[in-house]
Amino acid sequence: MARLPVAQVALVIMLSFMFFLNAWLLLTDTVALHDGNLECEDRQKILLSTVTLLQDEIDRLKAMNGIDRVGRMRREVGAERDAIACNDSGLCAWDVGVNRTRARILGIQRKQKAFLVVGVPTVQRTGKGRQYLSTTLDSLLAQMSNADRKDVVIVVFAADFDTKRREEVTTLIQNSYTLHVQNGLIQVIQAPKSFYRPLSGLKRNFGDSESRVKWRSKQCLDYAFLLSYCTGLGHYYLQLEDDVMSSAAFLSAIKDFVAEQNKPWVTLDFSRLGFIGKLYHDHDLQRLAAFIKFLYDEQPVDFLYRYFNAILAQKKPIARTPSLFQHMGLESSLLGKVQQTKDLNFVDNSRDFHDSDNPPAVVSTTLDAFASYVAHLSYSASPGYFWGRPPVRGDTFTVLFIEPQMIRRVVINTGDDAHPGDHLNYGRLEISQAAAGQEHSKKSDSACVQYQTVKDFKNGRVDAKLDARRPTKCCRIYATGTQDTWLLVKEIAVWTTSV
Structure with a gap:
């Protein structure tokens, strides 16, 4: 028998395999559409019909000077056909239905x-x-x-x-x-x-x-x-x-x-x-x-x-x-196997402050975020934090409150135990009572106007008490210098008081 070139042989194998998978997926779709209500005998008819189609495809490939693997494929299909039978529990061999x-x-x-x-x-x-x-x-x-x-x-x-x-x-x-x-x-x-x-x-x-x-x-x-x-x-x-x-x-x-x-x-x-x-x-x-x-x-x-x-x-x-x-486990379900793998992207960053109010706000920054470590994670209850490129003088990280808030305290922590060097080296906390008009850019550093300095960061952290008698529309981190390390903003906690 004339042999096909290696590339064609590989293509025949791939096409045969994909045909088999596609036919099988079509079968599972058919069964799923009936919500598992088909009787076992009905499923047998569908399966046998599918096997027939597969055998026809094998014969077609063989007629085209197919490869020796065709014989193995035929044997495997025959074995699956023989396995199509209902067992004592009422489940078909190919069925994954569960009572x-x-x-x-x-x-x-x-x-x-x-x-x-x-x-x-x-x-x-x-x-x-x-x-x-x-x-x-x-x-x-x-x-x-x-x-x-x-x-x-x-x-x-x-x-x-x-x-x-x-x-x-x-x-x-x-x-x-x-x-x-x-x-x-x-x-x-x-x-x-x-x-x-x-x-x-x-x-x-x-x-x-x-x-x-x-x-x-x-x-x-x-x-x-x-x-x-x-x-x-x-x-x-x-x-x-x-x-x-x-x-x-x-x-x-x-x-x-x-x-x-x-x-x-x-x-x-x-x-x-x-x-x-x-x-x-x-x-x-x-x-x-x-x-x-x-x-x-x-x-x-x-x-x-x-x-x-x-x-x-x-x-x-x-x-x-x-x-x-x-x-977190070390002892695998496989006897004698020790499983020490850890997900390096996991963040066990339960908040330091669980009593803060953090009223609804839009959080934005002029810094580029790394991967999915986006700005709002530092402020929201969702797991995660902001992590981005090294800040330069003039970069900002802004919390724009949906409604003006009577704020009595703000705490911002940067860096964490895993990345202690990624804290803010040069910066200050600022607040504003006035939102920018529509003529202003939508960039984060223009969300509000007339910012006032509240307190400088020290060792990557700021904890400031504010005059709660005046409504605040924005609070932001303002970078006062340029640093070589990335910035990780772990948590922004805001406490308000009733009007």
């Missing part, structure tokens, strides 16, 4: 969809690792207000095969989070063993050991089950792990970042590590679950979700900086 009532072992399903569903799969560790789950839940709960908790559902997946370990998770949550279980904020689920595909004798891609392949393949199936269960519970889904710490006001930060998007997206990243902090639309969960389950033994989920993004035309990560979630 939510049977899966849920603690908690109730709320009547209304939440804004955000947080998925937390957990596997018991030994020693200090046993504390990871409760620390993660405590961190999530501590960073949510009572109003936030009405917008969120946390689904904990007890993913151990061992019944005793699952019961330990259930007992922990039942005893420690009783109220949250009763009102539907926290649910606990488990998967039937029949959901899982074979976990032994798998291909050892990347030179992984047999135990590691089994661990990551099971992890993929865990995620597939959790994603499928959470479908329909909320508008958005956030993937976490059981050993993470949450940033302050993470929910408002997620809402703000979602609102800022002006182009279609598949995944938003709120952490740079693995499969932590990934946000999805609810309508994509079932397809993602099917995709991960279909390729569960091929690659880790950290790789698979990126391929999913690419297939749905998201070419690059869309990440919020700073990150909102940090990995």
